[in-house]
């Protein structure tokens with residue numbers, strides 16, 4: 711359940727520095743303590759942790775904002791494959807299961823350590839979140855350029871359809887955080903869910919489906935088809951993969 715999920719009230723309250731330490735703006739690794747904080751530091755002694763807490767009220771400036779989100783990222787295969795393909799872009803996986811999120815964070819930490827001075831994999835990270843509830847708490851309006859929805863849980867039964875992560879309401883949230891021209895990427899092995907996603911995005915005034923020609927020319931599409939854990943599983947069983955991309959259109963003038 712959600713009561714132990716930590717989330718910011720507003721996107722600007724979120725401190726991303728521990729998620730993307732290589733993208734913290736210069737001069738902030740050792741934040742200057744204000745007079746009040748100096749007093750506080752003297753009171754509590756030198757405990758790093760406590761100072762961290764005192765500073766947590768003011769998120770560190772980053773050199774970049776997150777631009778790509780992987781909704782329900784699972785074990786992180788897409789993040790790891792997208793990292794070198796979009797080396798200058800901050801990419802975030804969002805995952806609701808604690809152990810899975812921990813696994814992805816450990817996986818990324820290990821990759822960063824192995825890479826050493828090459829500084830690879832600094833642009834990907836993973837956050838525990840329920841994307842059905844808190845997406846606008848993490849991202850500003852028009853912040854994102856790409857959203858990936860890969861092999862979402864199908865929730866087959868009609869009475870479970872309200873749990874699907876594509877719906878009229880949720881599509882409005884995706885539209886809110888995406889910039890005009892931004893793209894939603896979807897893939898599934900369940901034909902009924904594919905048709906559901908296409909139906910809901912095509913019916914939404916903010917989205918238009920991208921042509922098959924443009925879809926197949928997009929370098930992110932083969933990565934999405936081949937590199938997610940679920941995509942690999944479907945390939946092993948020689949299952950079908952249904953892909954659909956949708957463009958966030960400009961809002962009409964009013």
Ligand code: SAM
Pocket residue numbers: 781782783784785787804805806807810839840841842859860861862863875938939940941
């Ligand atoms: N995208 C990955 C892939 O293609 O390998 C994982 C697909 S898996 C079938 C669906 C994932 O979405 C699961 O890891 C699940 O925990 C996660 N998930 C489901 N509902 C979610 C929600 N509301 N917020 C965040 N993650 C969610």
